Amino acid sequence: MKLLVVGGGGREHTIIKKLKENPEVTEIFALPGNGGIAADATCVDIAASDIDGIRDFAKDNGIDYAVVAPDDPLVLGCVDALEDAGIPCFGPRANAAIIEGSKVFSKELMKKYGIPTARYESFDDMNAALDYASEAPLPTVIKADGLALGKGVIIAQTHEEARQAITDMMQGGKFGHSGDRVVIEEFLEGPEVSVLAFTDGKAMVPMISSMDHKRAHDHDEGLNTGGMGTVAPNPYYTKEIADRCMREIFIPTMNAMNAEGRTFKGCLYFGLMITKDGPKVIEYNCRFGDPETQVVLPLLETDLLTVMRAVTEDRLSDLDVSFSDRHSCCVILASEGYPEHYEKGFPLDIPEDVRDSVYVAGAAIKDGRLVTNGGRVVGCTAVADTLPDAIKGAYEIADKVRFENRYCRRDIGARALAAYKE
Numbered sequence: 001m002k003l004l005v006v007g008g009g010g011r012e013h014t015i016i017k018k019l020k021e022n023p024e025v026t027e028i029f030a031l032p033g034n035g036g037i038a039a040d041a042t043c044v045d046i047a048a049s050d051i052d053g054i055r056d057f058a059k060d061n062g063i064d065y066a067v068v069a070p071d072d073p074l075v076l077g078c079v080d081a082l083e084d085a086g087i088p089c090f091g092p093r094a095n096a097a098i099i100e101g102s103k104v105f106s107k108e109l110m111k112k113y114g115i116p117t118a119r120y121e122s123f124d125d126m127n128a129a130l131d132y133a134s135e136a137p138l139p140t141v142i143k144a145d146g147l148a149l150g151k152g153v154i155i156a157q158t159h160e161e162a163r164q165a166i167t168d169m170m171q172g173g174k175f176g177h178s179g180d181r182v183v184i185e186e187f188l189e190g191p192e193v194s195v196l197a198f199t200d201g202k203a204m205v206p207m208i209s210s211m212d213h214k215r216a217h218d219h220d221e222g223l224n225t226g227g228m229g230t231v232a233p234n235p236y237y238t239k240e241i242a243d244r245c246m247r248e249i250f251i252p253t254m255n256a257m258n259a260e261g262r263t264f265k266g267c268l269y270f271g272l273m274i275t276k277d278g279p280k281v282i283e284y285n286c287r288f289g290d291p292e293t294q295v296v297l298p299l300l301e302t303d304l305l306t307v308m309r310a311v312t313e314d315r316l317s318d319l320d321v322s323f324s325d326r327h328s329c330c331v332i333l334a335s336e337g338y339p340e341h342y343e344k345g346f347p348l349d350i351p352e353d354v355r356d357s358v359y360v361a362g363a364a365i366k367d368g369r370l371v372t373n374g375g376r377v378v379g380c381t382a383v384a385d386t387l388p389d390a391i392k393g394a395y396e397i398a399d400k401v402r403f404e405n406r407y408c409r410r411d412i413g414a415r416a417l418a419a420y421k422e
């Protein structure tokens with residue numbers, strides 16, 4: 001089988017390595033992939049947002065199955081374009097990807113179907129938003145409606161900050177049209193849990209839970225990033241919480257999307273907060289999380305391509321999807337200065353003996369050698385029987401990967417370890 005994977009980060013590298021485990025797979029194309037992914041797939045320089053280019057490539061190259069991983073092409077209708085051209089795909093169609101593409105949509109969905117989430121109001125008029133924010137209890141949370149590279153959320157500690165955020169989004173065009181509408185919502189407190197779930201609109205199969213580390217520096221200091229590391233499972237996601245999530249959030253979300261005529265097929269990501277009133281949805285993503293995927297898929301025991309095809313063919317309920325009960329930890333190595341200004345183009349050395357456990361997020365090939373080419377450069381994942389061993393293993397791998405200006409958090413997994421001791 002010839003496969004195509006749309007995207008080019010650490011998440012896509014993880015998906016590709018896992019797909020390669022299936023002996024039926026003869027070739028994988030990554031669009032656009034990256035210099036590190038090139039060791040495991042044929043990278044083709046077509047941007048993930050170039051929907052027509054992707055469809056034409058798939059048709060011209062006899063692709064048997066495609067996986068669309070990032071949010072942008074999903075929201076832009078990449079799955080619609082491929083499926084309409086007769087190519088079976090993993091991922092939601094655009095009318096379902098809107099669950100991530102519009103926060104106003106997702107909040108209205110949750111309100112209409114009684115799915116627990118922060119209380120909110122949405123606005124397309126700036127003055128009304130400013131008036132509301134001036135009276136809102138603090139801190140208050142301001143969110144741009146559309147996709148904003150994970151940066152469209154401001155937790156305002158003062159009314160002045162709230163007004164500034166609204167003006168930046170709605171007038172300053174800080175996030176382009178993503179900020180034309182805003183959601184202002186109640187600030188929630190509690191540990192955060194990420195749960196990815198396979199769903200074909202009939203069955204809902206949650207994967208192992210995980211914990212992201214979004215801030216750039218140790219002890220959750222510094223700016224928000226795309227994620228500096230992850231562990232799985234997440235200790236806050238107890239059996240009792242998992243059962244409640246299934247009953248109160250996962251199944252109701254699937255049913256709500258069906259009822260709206262927007263059946264979601266693919267991987268649905270639930271960003272949850274475990275508040276004192278129970279689990280609530282912070283956000284939905286229409287795709288695998290990054291870097292959650294780098295700890296969740298290594299624990300998947302069932303063949304990934306088999307699960308994906310079952311989702312596409314509406315027979316997920318026939319399948320027994322199993323996960324290992326071990327622990328995993330992923331440490332991201334980034335370029336110093338990320339998520340702001342950083343240099344790239346430094347030689348990147350990933351020793352042969354750790355290559356299987358390293359997922360490349362940002363690298364290119366220049367003059368025949370691998371060089372850094374992004375803020376997040378690689379993710380290093382270890383799987384072990386215990387969380388302490390997984391953490392130790394991930395740092396051992398990370399310490400072997402070399403490039404100038406590398407930095408990483410040194411406390412990935414520390415909060416999870418402390419939670420087990422609580």
Ligand code: AMP
Pocket residue numbers: 118141150151152153155185186187188189192214271282283
């Ligand atoms: P999002 O882009 O929606 O995932 O938001 C980014 C981060 O902002 C989340 O991971 C939370 O840590 C935080 N956040 C978002 N919404 C809320 C909320 N209502 N209350 C508290 N924190 C929030």
Ligand code: GLY
Pocket residue numbers: 150212226227285288289290291292
């Ligand atoms: N790690 C969070 C995300 O993928 O959006």
